[in-house]
Amino acid sequence: MDAYVVDAFTDRAFGGNPAGVVVLDAPADPAWMQSVAAEFKHAETAFVVVGGSEDGFGNGPAEQAKPLRWFTPTTEVDLCGHATLATAHVLGGSQRFDTRSGELSCTVTHDGMVEMDFPRIPSQPTRAPDEVTAGLPGVTVEHIARGEFDLLVQAASATEVRALQADLDLLARIPARAVIVTAPGDRADIDFVSRVFAPGVGIPEDPVTGSAHCALAPWWSAALGRTAEGAELVGEQASARGGLVRMTLRGSRVGLAGQAVTVLRGDLSAG
Known part of the structure; x- marks a missing residue:
């Protein structure tokens, strides 16, 4: 093989x-x-x-x-x-x-x-589990939502996301595949930043997560007022290795x- x-x-x-x-x-x-x-x-x-x-x-x-x-x-x-x-x-x-x-x-x-x-994955607002705020020290939680697989947490700034030292033991207790932490972009060439933690499925921090952007694309298209069919977004996953994901809205689908x-x-x- x-x-x-x-x-x-x-x-x-x-x-x-x-x-x-x-x-x-x-x-x-x-x-x-x-x-x-x-x-x-x-x-x-x-x-x-x-x-x-x-x-x-x-x-x-x-x-x-x-x-x-x-x-x-x-x-x-x-x-x-x-x-x-x-x-x-x-x-x-x-x-x-x-x-x-x-x-x-x-x-x-x-x-x-x-x-x-x-597939496009919508996220619905939800109450933050206690482990979220404790597991994300230094993050100002502005919004929290749950999608099909993951919990999405919007922070106040990209600086908070980049500097985050997550408590993985606490995040592993959350009943979700992963916790996505995201904030508006801090450079002209990106619309938002994110990091993804999935210790519950054996991944402390995922370097670049394509499936998370199935939820991030509709979330940020609504937040940024760019909801038209064919709207394009660029996200930076700000892990140590890092990477860019380009997204296009396609009705019930997302182009990555x-x-x-x-x-x-x-x-x-x-x-």
Whole structure:
């Protein structure tokens, strides 16, 4: 089996968010996939089943959507952006993936940008759990909302988000996949900043989280008054590795786009 490590949402090696990508010729046992993801230790490892066309990746005009699954080191997740981007980067061309969040489509453009079509995730205002304010010292919580997967916390400033030293033990108690902390952008080229903490699923801080931007895009489009179809936003995930995510509003969907760099390719022999 071919296995890769791809840095997603970046144009340089060792930036963005690293993802494992394992290319399978048939579905694999979930327990085995979980063991591989634990071995890789990346935030997510993607497992994609390809067909038997000439290029080895099942690419063809009439191909069906390829099964795609994502695992953190401790659990399978329902939606992952950066590992999907990494998979599309490895396979190239136009791809359709059959996932736990429905069909996702991706296209690699001539300049290496990967454009993805993802579900739009609305967030509804909610009361802040006690662990939020205690787990985010130094953050002025202006708004808090809950989406399908994550808790979204809007802070007063990008400075607070960038300087945050989160209490991961407290955040792990919150019944959500992740806690997204976000604030208006502090540079002319970005609309907002964010950081994502998911200790409850084995990810202390995720470097760049594509799926979080499915919730961040509609949140900030409303906050910034840019709700028209086709409106574009740029978000910076301000982790140590960092990365940019470009978003486009498409009705009930969100277009996500970013670049990727392959840093490792090898043979996965354990089975």
